Amino acid sequence: MTNNNIISFEHVKIACKSCTLNSLCLPMGLDQGDVEKLDAIVRRGRPAHRGDHLFREGEGFRSLYVVKTGSVKTYIPSEDGGEQVLGFHLPGELIGLDAIDEERHHCSAKVLETSAICEVPFKRLEELSLTLPSLQHQMYRLLSKEISHETDMLALLGSRNAEERLASFLVSISDRLLRRGFSATDFYLSMSRNEIGSYLGLAVETVSRLFTRFHDEGRLKVERKHVELIDLDGLRTIVENSDHFVNKRKRAT
Amino acid sequence: MTNNNIISFEHVKIACKSCTLNSLCLPMGLDQGDVEKLDAIVRRGRPAHRGDHLFREGEGFRSLYVVKTGSVKTYIPSEDGGEQVLGFHLPGELIGLDAIDEERHHCSAKVLETSAICEVPFKRLEELSLTLPSLQHQMYRLLSKEISHETDMLALLGSRNAEERLASFLVSISDRLLRRGFSATDFYLSMSRNEIGSYLGLAVETVSRLFTRFHDEGRLKVERKHVELIDLDGLRTIVENSDHFVNKRKRAT
DNA sequence: CGCAATATTGACCACTCTCAATGAGGGTGG
DNA sequence: CCACCCTCATTGAGAGTGGTCAATATTGCG
16 A cells, blocks of 8 residues: 555564664664664554554653654644644654754644554653763754754745745655655655645645646646656756755855 | 943853853752763853854854843854844853754854853853763753744744834843843843844844834833833733634634 | 945736536445 | 445635745945
């Protein structure tokens, strides 16, 4: 069906070891013993289902979460039932870093499809990182990478039109799936048009129309959740050729 | 003139001890000896002047920077001389966290007015944080706080109209100045309308018109860089009453 | 003092939002 | 297993916020 395979429990365990640790350690210099120590504090959960919350806005902060398989969205709910989507999290990605500061979650995290999620108690991770220099370094890098990523989104929202935003979104999903070994050109979007729109600062209708336009232009095939990118390079071009930052007129001296 | 006092060198030194360390340690449990150790790795620079760069996009990452007095903007330059402003940094605020991951700066940092800046070599800070648990914790908090802050900006750009954005900007500046002991209602904006516009995802003209409108509505007095907030509460109301997130229709069940 | 950069203001228009109607799935219960 | 319903997606028409272009201050700097 989609790329959200229902994974067996054993599968989760194994995957967790490779995937969570990949996220947390990357190719950094952790030796086998260190990896074991890290692995020992990671909690594997049973598969989470569509609609489940990892945490809600306002709750106390205990753990970080790593997406093993499936996908998760983070969002800020508003009183009237609306929401501002902050991000989509694919396999290998970390959730909850913004809650460290005040030890309280500022956003909610909801599972978009059947997913395997690993939980990493932060207190223990923090303690461990005091004794493992390369883990501490990796933590700094992870946090920093998150800042970089949000910075990119700021630039996107600050200076790009609807077409560029959707192209950028598709390219980003494609890149991230590819990095985890999935197809870069054929995938299922687990989020709704509404959620995509909120994330990109666009109305649902605009997102829908853009999908249709891209389809008509032969850039992709789309049917509901299923997307097949025909002209990935073309989409990249849209993203890159959009240098109409505000302040364009000012020429460097 | 403005709130950018030309500080004497001695002044910088003292201020650095209080201000940089405030940013880095906050009220966390560092004892006197620990503070000395941290203080020992902080480099005080001579006053930086308008237009000076702390670093440029693409440069290797060495240090974090703390604004002591004055202000700094971070931005992504584009080939055609335009730029996307990412943030404004006021006294006590930290710059460069996004460069840790790839050990390379992804944005440029330019001084907006005569400023005192402290430099903190990251390698040494990182080493020190291995031996001081509360410093490590503080580092995690700082990085996390930066993520939270950018998350707020994402929500702003994703779901607010021009008026709400400028109101939010003014309230934010006001709050941050107040926290550092400056007036919350009377200040000089060191950045141009162009830079504000870029930061908020608006055209310069829109920013200018909004200043005029706020002025006409009696919310503030503005003359060029000098702003005096008359109705700070009113501005806050604009920010808070703007719950028109996309997805408004969906009611929580 | 004069030029260049910045700000302000106006007129126009386009991109995107809003409103509305229709269609297509997916889930639930009979 | 089918019918119904509800949510989600698509498409169209119209309107509005904010962008673009342009002209005119105003400021600051050399």
